[in-house]
Each structure stands twice: as C-alpha cells, then as structure tokens.
Amino acid sequence: MRPSRKPSNGTTKSLQAEREPLAAVIGGTELQIAYRMGYVLNFYREPSFRRIEMELGLTRPEIVTLIFLNFREGVTASEICEFSGHLKANISRGIIALEKKKLIRRAADKTDSRRQQLFMTAAGRALYARYIPALRERERAMLACLTRAERNEFERLLDKLAAHVPQWAALDEL
Amino acid sequence: MRPSRKPSNGTTKSLQAEREPLAAVIGGTELQIAYRMGYVLNFYREPSFRRIEMELGLTRPEIVTLIFLNFREGVTASEICEFSGHLKANISRGIIALEKKKLIRRAADKTDSRRQQLFMTAAGRALYARYIPALRERERAMLACLTRAERNEFERLLDKLAAHVPQWAALDEL
DNA sequence: ACCAGAAAGTCTCATATGAGACCATCACGA
DNA sequence: TCGTGATGGTCTCATATGAGACTTTCTGGT
Numbered sequence: 170m171r172p173s174r175k176p177s178n179g180t181t182k183s184l185q186a187e188r189e190p191l192a193a194v195i196g197g198t199e200l201q202i203a204y205r206m207g208y209v210l211n212f213y214r215e216p217s218f219r220r221i222e223m224e225l226g227l228t229r230p231e232i233v234t235l236i237f238l239n240f241r242e243g244v245t246a247s248e249i250c251e252f253s254g255h256l257k258a259n260i261s262r263g264i265i266a267l268e269k270k271k272l273i274r275r276a277a278d279k280t281d282s283r284r285q286q287l288f289m290t291a292a293g294r295a296l297y298a299r300y301i302p303a304l305r306e307r308e309r310a311m312l313a314c315l316t317r318a319e320r321n322e323f324e325r326l327l328d329k330l331a332a333h334v335p336q337w338a339a340l341d342e343l
Numbered sequence: 344m345r346p347s348r349k350p351s352n353g354t355t356k357s358l359q360a361e362r363e364p365l366a367a368v369i370g371g372t373e374l375q376i377a378y379r380m381g382y383v384l385n386f387y388r389e390p391s392f393r394r395i396e397m398e399l400g401l402t403r404p405e406i407v408t409l410i411f412l413n414f415r416e417g418v419t420a421s422e423i424c425e426f427s428g429h430l431k432a433n434i435s436r437g438i439i440a441l442e443k444k445k446l447i448r449r450a451a452d453k454t455d456s457r458r459q460q461l462f463m464t465a466a467g468r469a470l471y472a473r474y475i476p477a478l479r480e481r482e483r484a485m486l487a488c489l490t491r492a493e494r495n496e497f498e499r500l501l502d503k504l505a506a507h508v509p510q511w512a513a514l515d516e517l
Numbered sequence: 518a519c520c521a522g523a524a525a526g527t528c529t530c531a532t533a534t535g536a537g538a539c540c541a542t543c544a545c546g547a
Numbered sequence: 548t549c550g551t552g553a554t555g556g557t558c559t560c561a562t563a564t565g566a567g568a569c570t571t572t573c574t575g576g577t
Binding site for chain 4 (some may be wrong): 219222223245246247257258260261262264265278281282283284285
C-alpha cells in the first residue's frame with residue numbers, strides 16, 4: 170500500500186473541514202492544464218510501473234524498450250530515446266541489461282556500424298505479455314468515466330498535441 | 344542541449360527512409376491514450392523541471408511544494424503527497440531542505456501535533472516567481488495548436504478524468 | 518480510560534537516474 | 548582525400564529517488 174500516493178475520496182476529516190477542498194489544487198495552480206495532465210497520468214502510470222519494477226525486476230527504460238520493440242522490431246537506442254523521454258544513457262543501460270537477461274538481442278546495423286538494431290527474443294515477448302495486460306486494464310479504468318464520444322475527442326486532441334510537439338519542445342528558452 | 348530528448352521534425356534520414364515513420368509509435372503501442380499523454384507531458388515537463396533543478400538548485404519535490412504553497416498556505420506534507428504524486432519521504436526531505444534555505448517556514452498544527460503547516464517566506468515567493476513564468480509560457484506553447492474551443496474541451500475532459508481518479512487509482516490489482 | 522491500529526513525518530539503505538565526458542563511426546565541405 | 552563537426556552508444560560520478568522501518572501522536576471501539 171502506498172498511502173501517500175492514494176488520492177483522497179474527499180472523506181478525510183482535514184479535507185472536509187476546509188471550505189474549499191484541497192483537491193481544488195488540481196485546477197488551481199497557475200498551470201491549469203499541465204497540472205491536470207500530470208495528476209491523472211501520475212496516478213495511472215506510477216503504481217503500474219512500480220509494480221512491474223518490483224515484480225519483474227525491470228527498470229523503466231527496460232519496460233519502455235520492450236514496449237517499443239513490440240511496436241517495431243529493429244529500432245535503435247537513439248530512436249527509443251527520441252520518443253520515450255528517457256536519456257540515452259539510461260536507455261543504453263536498459264538495453265545492456267535486457268540483453269544480459271536474454272530478453273532482447275542486438276545486431277549491428279549493416280549500413281552504419283555505430284547503430285545497433287534491437288529485436289525481442291521469445292523470452293522478451295513472454296515477459297512483455299506478462300505486464301501489458303495490467304497497463305491496458307488500468308488505462309481502461311482511467312478512461313471509463315468518459316463517454317465513447319468524449320474518449321474519441323480526447324484522443325483526437327492528444328493526437329493534435331503530440332503532432333505539434335516538435336514545434337515547441339526544442340525551444341530551450343522556455 | 345539534450346539531443347536524445349528532442350523529438351525529430353521528421354527530417355532525420357533514418358525516419359524519412361521508413362515507410363511508416365517511427366513517430367507512429369506515439370499512437371501505435373497498446374496504450375493508445377496513456378502513451379500519448381505521457382509523450383506530450385514529458386516534452387512539456389522534463390526540460391522545464393530539469394532547468395529549474397539546475398539553475399535554481401531545487402529538487403522536484405521542492406518545486407512542487409512551492410507550487411502548492413502558492414496555491415494555499417498552511418497545507419501539510421501529507422496533503423502535498425496526496426496530490427503531487429511524490430512519496431512522503433521525498434516531500435519530507437524537500438520540506439526540510441526548503442526550510443533550511445529559508446524558502447518556507449513550518450508551524451506545528453495546533454489541533455494535531457503530528458502535523459506541521461507550511462508557509463512561504465518572502466524569499467520562497469521570490470524564487471517561485473522566478474521559475475513559474477517559463478512553465479506557464481511552455482504550457483501556452485504546448486497548447487497553442489488547439490483552438491479556443493478545443494482547449495476548453497480538453498480542459499473539461501481532463502477535469503472529468505481528474506475527478507474520477509479516486510475511483511480507480513486505489514485498485515492495487517491493476 | 519484504555520488499547521489496537523492508523524496517520525504524520527523522519528530516517529536509512531540500495532538503486533535508478535541526470536549530467537556530461539568519452540570513443541568510435543559517419544557526413545560533408547574544402 | 549582530408550578534416551571538422553555531428554551522431555550512436557557507453558561509461559563514470561554524484562545525486563535524487565523508492566522502499567520500508569521507525570517514532571510520535573491521534574482515533575475509535577470497547
């Protein structure tokens with residue numbers, strides 16, 4: 170149990186006593202939308218990932234690398250970095266660890282010997298299959314409060330946001 | 344510069360060469376919506392927070408604590424935990440560090456001597472004012488691709504999701 | 518009034534992570 | 548062809564974090 174991580178149902182005495190519940194902080198900071206995204210995503214992602222870390226002995230970069238390889242075999246470390254939000258040093262460590270555990274294998278890229286293409290092994294696929302269902306199910310639970318139409322609209326807006334990331338993410342000044 | 348963190352504009356040779364760009368991974372994993380949320384949020388949050396960490400010498404729990412105190416003075420550590428996604432040990436360390444730097448002060452709660460209410464000092468407010476504008480501006484840039492109506496709808500959906508978090512977040516089985 | 522259990526906060530220890538140096542390979546202009 | 552800079556990947560070091568034990572204080576039932 171992680172009491173410090175669990176959101177209150179609003180039944181805690183301290184919260185009831187306050188006129189405006191503390192939960193208002195979710196929309197009350199100066200970062201209205203970003204804070205909400207972080208809040209929801211944290212409660213989705215952290216418990217799931219922690220559990221995978223503990224039960225299967227994987228680090229976050231390792232978990233993410235397997236997810237990438239399930240999507241496309243043959244990707245390289247730097248490509249995983251590009252879309253995962255992990256630093257290349259950590260992905261590199263993760264890949265080395267995954268290979269040591271025989272969950273993936275590496276092959277030098279023919280056209281560029283700096284690169285190495287990554288492939289899942291059967292064991293890797295099996296391990297992936299052990300943790301993905303819980304993540305999927307938790308995502309479903311997270312979205313259960315939306316109607317079908319709302320879910321589609323939410324997805325559409327996220328797509329739009331994701332597509333525009335390159336236009337601002339590189340702005341180091343911000 | 345963090346090259347490994349920067350999303351490609353799609354102009355990288357390796358990506359162009361592929362029929363389906365690797366960027367399709369954003370919507371191509373088995374976690375359609377959750378992955379997109381993480382992707383967008385990572386590119387918003389990580390660079391900003393890293394910068395604050397480096398330039399102002401604050402840790403993430405410290406940054407978050409100041410954001411909470413700006414929203415409401417007098418909150419306690421456990422309340423910050425509840426809505427921040429940080430473990431109580433880290434918030435505790437953050438609070439101790441913030442007090443040592445004279446950015447906040449603590450006062451024992453009259454009605455419950457286990458608790459301590461937190462308050463910003465003038466220095467804390469000043470430091471907060473130094474990093475919040477960049478976060479706000481980056482949030483604005485992230486959302487710039489949405490129309491006014493889309494932005495409102497996105498916010499509404501996030502509100503709905505956030506409000507329902509307590510209904511599923513505690514399900515440890517997932 | 519008491520006791521068992523919960524809650525607030527702090528601490529310790531092991532580990533994952535961030536920053537950046539480093540090496541090898543590649544790309545491209547002179 | 549050479550040489551300069553960029554890129555892919557690995558390594559080292561310091562630090563932030565996660566897990567969980569621990570203390571003190573509060574709560575609720577008997």
